[in-house]
Amino acid sequence: MDRRTFLEAVAFTPLVLSGCDSKARSAAASAQEVEAMRRDWKALLAPGADVTLSTLPLQRSEAEWQKILSPARFEVLREEGTERAFTSPLDKEKRPGVHACAGCGLPLFTSRMKYDSGTGWPSFITHIPGHLGTKQDYKLVLPRTEYHCIRCGGHQGHVFDDGPPPTHERWCNNGVALRFIPA
Numbered sequence: 001m002d003r004r005t006f007l008e009a010v011a012f013t014p015l016v017l018s019g020c021d022s023k024a025r026s027a028a029a030s031a032q033e034v035e036a037m038r039r040d041w042k043a044l045l046a047p048g049a050d051v052t053l054s055t056l057p058l059q060r061s062e063a064e065w066q067k068i069l070s071p072a073r074f075e076v077l078r079e080e081g082t083e084r085a086f087t088s089p090l091d092k093e094k095r096p097g098v099h100a101c102a103g104c105g106l107p108l109f110t111s112r113m114k115y116d117s118g119t120g121w122p123s124f125i126t127h128i129p130g131h132l133g134t135k136q137d138y139k140l141v142l143p144r145t146e147y148h149c150i151r152c153g154g155h156q157g158h159v160f161d162d163g164p165p166p167t168h169e170r171w172c173n174n175g176v177a178l179r180f181i182p183a
């Protein structure tokens, strides 16, 4: 491909309207490794960590949430807001540990599931089984799949199908909706 053809190809590459599009892929795992990270996630949970392991629904009024959460957390968790890309320190967090819901403390992801998607939001190839729920979101032109904490219903982010193999999933999370607990 000569330079001119290349530039034309770049110019006509369609933009993705997801609002959370992937630019880089850095994770590679086997299907067995993914199964192991889902099954053995507690290996990365620090002893005595301040989390809850109950998935029983947690009922709180929006007024109660407003009292408990910071305005930034309330906007994302309770109003399905989206933090600005590259603003969360968790985007670059690489230590071993567990990412729990900032609303209720239910563990949602581990550091082994995390990869650098280049989008500016913490991204994961899979999640802790049974701890997230999904629904369709029609806020943008194209429908997206929203996901939330199964215990408190707090909005976490959107899941896309352009992640790395073998899952090809990209769980694109608001960092402010998570609390990281080093192992």
Ligand SMILES: [Zn+2]
Pocket: 101, 102, 103, 104, 105, 106, 149, 150, 151, 152, 153, 154
């Ligand atoms: Zn929660």
